Amino acid sequence: MAGSRSHKVSTIFHRVQGLLTAEGLEWKDRPLWYDVMEKFPPKTPPKFNRPLPPDTVKTIVYPEDLIRAKYFERFVKSDFTKLKSHIGWKTLPQMFIEEYVKHQREGATVDEIFDEVEAKLNQDRTRYKRYIHKPNRSTPRQGTVTETETEST
Amino acid sequence: MPKLFRQVFNEFRRFGDTKGIHIIRQKIPSRSISTYGTLNQHAENKDVNSENSLIDPLEHHDYFDIRKTVTVKNLFLSTAHYGHVTGCRNPYMTPYLFGVRSGIDIIDLEQTVRHFQDALNFTAHIAYRNGIILFVSRNKMMMPHIEKTAKACGEYAHCRYWSNGIFTDMVSRLGQNVRLPDLAIFLNTQNSVFQTHKGVLDCAKMLIPTIGVVDTNCDPRLISYPIPANDDSFRSNMLYLSLFEAAIKKGKAKRAEDANM
Structure with missing residues (x-):
């Protein structure tokens, strides 16, 4: 079939249309897909030369993400995500956070609720016992010399 | 007759x-x-x-009654919304994104559904008109499944290395002129991690419409009917294959039905 091979110019539909209007291609010889594409055109014309779309992508953040951050500060990530079938499957952090939301009330600090939830879940399921507290990395390690000390000496 | x-x-x-x-x-x-x-x-x-x-x-x-087969739930359960790490993103994929969750691009499945429906409708129409459909992919994991699917619906598949000029220089490659497909369905539009599949370019040159599953690291520009969705997962790939197979079979069944009328 006749046709331009310059793939960067316009779209395939437009190129065939041009051939038909210029009588380079007879109407009976038009490609099989032509009528279908005319009736159901693509949502965006598949042009190679097109302006860059605006780079505005939002970040997905949930209200319970603050709790999630606290959770990962406290506990070691001890379980895995099940990719085979995640229907009806919840990860340990997710279960913890859902329980936390139930316990949330005014006047209670975050640490208090954390302890409550932890105690409750440990009671229910044995696997929650495995949680280990992370060492607090914000405090300086033993043996390191701080600036104030070097100044005094 | x-x-x-x-x-x-x-x-x-x-x-x-x-x-x-x-x-x-x-x-x-x-x-x-x-x-x-x-x-x-x-x-x-x-x-x-x-x-x-x-x-x-x-x-x-919706002549083939095919649009209802794709749903957001269907796609979500087969992990079609997972994209790549933000650093891998192709800038032309940004309109199809829902957002970024902890450094990973998430694809907007509502847009995917609309694009998928159009693609399936187009596939069914081509099958109805007795067009040749070619499944193309370079994903080794999916290769046997794609070939099986193509065989099941009486169409063709090319899942091996795409040598240059297979479409554009047929006489020297294959020894004679060969009828080209009327539609190419790319289940993976990447040749390697960074390159677009050469077939996409060849199809654009030879005026063959393409349907392609484009992940967030793929270039959707030359693909006529891009489907923004995860192209790496086995589960999602199997879903796409089943949908395309159903579309082609429906198109062919309708053709037989209308011919016997």
Whole structure:
């Protein structure tokens, strides 16, 4: 079939249309897909030369993400995500956070609720016992010399 | 020889009453593939199977009843919304994104559904017109499944290395001129991690429409009907294959049905 091979110019539909209007291609010889594409055109014309779309992508953040951050500060990530079938499957952090939301009330600090939830879940399921507290990395390690000390000496 | 419904329709138009027929493009003398006359009816609000089956398939929004097969839930459960790490993103994929969750791009499945429906409808129409459909992929994991699917629906697959000029320089490659496909379905539009599949470019050159599952690291520009979705997961790939297979089979079944009418 006749046709331009310059793939960067316009779209395939437009190129065939041009051939038909210029009588380079007879109407009976038009490609099989032509009528279908005319009736159901693509949502965006598949042009190679097109302006860059605006780079505005939002970040997905949930209200319970603050709790999630606290959770990962406290506990070691001890379980895995099940990719085979995640229907009806919840990860340990997710279960913890859902329980936390139930316990949330005014006047209670975050640490208090954390302890409550932890105690409750440990009671229910044995696997929650495995949680280990992370060492607090914000405090300086033993043996390191701080600036104030070097100044005094 | 069974007549195609178009032939029946042409006879009807020639000998019957032409009052209710609305003809477009009267200047064009000959046609071999599709009708240009349509019955003057509001086809979109009717169920084709129960009502008049002498409707031009192109006049119906969903002639093959295929659009309902794709749902957001379906896609979500097969992890079609997972993209790549933000650093890998192709800038032309940003309109299809829902957002970024902890450094990973998430694809907007509502857009995916709309694109997928269009793609399936187009596939079914090509199958209905007896077009040749070629499944293309370079994903080794999916290769046997794609070939099986293509065989099951009586179409073709090319899942091996794409040598240059297989479309553009057939005579020296294959020894003779070969009929090219009418539609190429790319289940993976990447050749390697950074390169676009050479087939996408060749199809654009040879005026072959393409349907492609584009992940967030793929270039959707040259693909006629891009489907923004995860192309790495086995589960999602199997879902796409089943959907395309159903579309092709439905198109062919409709063709046989209309021919026997």
